[in-house]
Amino acid sequence: MIAIQPYVVGALVRHFGFRRTALSAALMDVPEDAGYAAQVASWYESLPARERLGMGELRLLAAPDLLADIRVLRGDRSLVRFLLIAAARPGGAQCLLAGPKEDGRLEIQPLAGLDVLSDTLLGWLAAIGEPAEPHCRIRLGWAELALLLGWIDLETRACWSAALSHQPYPEAYPVEDIASALAGAERHEDPRWILNFLRPLLPAGCAPREAQTVFEALRSLDALGLAQPQGSAWKWTRVGEFLATSFRRRTAVIAVDTAAAAPGGDIGRHAACFVRGDEPLWLLDLPPEGGPALAGISLFGARRALDALLTPAATAPDWSPAASQDAAASGAAGRPPGAAPARPDAGVSAGEAPRAACPACGRKLPARAKFCGYCGVPLPV
Secondary structure, three states, X not given: OEEEOXXXXXXXXXXXXXXXXXXXXXXXXXXXXXXXXXXXXXXXXXXXHHHOOOXXXXXXXXXXXXXXXXXXXXXXXXXXXXXXXXXXXXXXXXXXXXXXXXXXXXXXXEEOOHHHHHHHHHHHHOOOOOOEOOOOEEEOOHHHHHHHHHHHHHHHHHHHHHHHHOOOOOOOEEHHHHHHHHHXXXXXXXXXXXXXXXXXXXXXXXXXXXXXHHHHHHHHXXXXXXXXXXXXXXXXXXXXXXXXXXXXXXXXXXXXXXXXXXXXXXXXXXXXXXXXXXXXXXXXXXXXXXXXXXXXXXXXXXXXXXXXXXXXXOOOOEOOOOOOOOOOOOOOOXXXXXXXXXXXXXXXXXXXXXXXXXXXXOOOXXXXXXXXXXXXXXXXX
């Protein structure tokens, strides 16, 4: 496993002249300065071989045909996130795993094949035994899905509170309480709650927050047979209670957000989430067009869904200057001895106001810098 800054990868790709695909913009920022790229390459080649990526791995980072952002929540204490980087090859996909680190580096690990990754993910879903396959197929709107997830989180908190106070938990919830829970969820980023965990895969602003829009979404769940009114409050139907209970008792949740080349050459996106309850296994399909769908599946069905999400189907188009630039910012004000040469803009982090220039070399520095990251001169506090 080798850790490397994305800007170093970009400089190496520039120096060696590797082909780039449109998806590479999400992994690196390739510098325009050939001299700087050569300087980085010279430093990189001076590192021990065990600390360097091979040329084949660098080529894959430069020209991926598929990127998948995978997040795994096991229970409520273990959260893992990594990227799958894959390229279509005649004998099967070539793959790498990249784990983002807090300092901006990517921890790169070669992957023997997509089967290894799929088997690992399926192992987490089957950790407590063979899952049941509920005979349930539901197509929802985005507002109804967000409401469903937010209501499950609300009920989870209510059950915990009731257990602590030795009181029965409520069977029905007023519209105002559900609306308040949905509005409050946007102020918290705790991924242990199912709505927060799935929020990156949902359209922005899809969750209803006002009482009237919540009531309309509840009526839609009523039409689907998942909820029903009880006076001025709402409760689950028998089917809805089974679904909500299995989500509350989840043991593993796996979210996959894939961007890949379609056979026609365009870049498409598709996301899905696998939820393992105490017994059932659910697939939440989140297509780029149309509404989400929820279905009970078997492990075999989960394997087919993973294969469809993670297997590159075509070669991605070449990168062009018009492609979107989503490269991760990296670099720091102070670099340890032996670190890569600083990028031309490494003195100032994105969104940070610069302070006075370094008195020795004149470079602009971040507001909280205690020394110059370019020449090492200490700065007055």
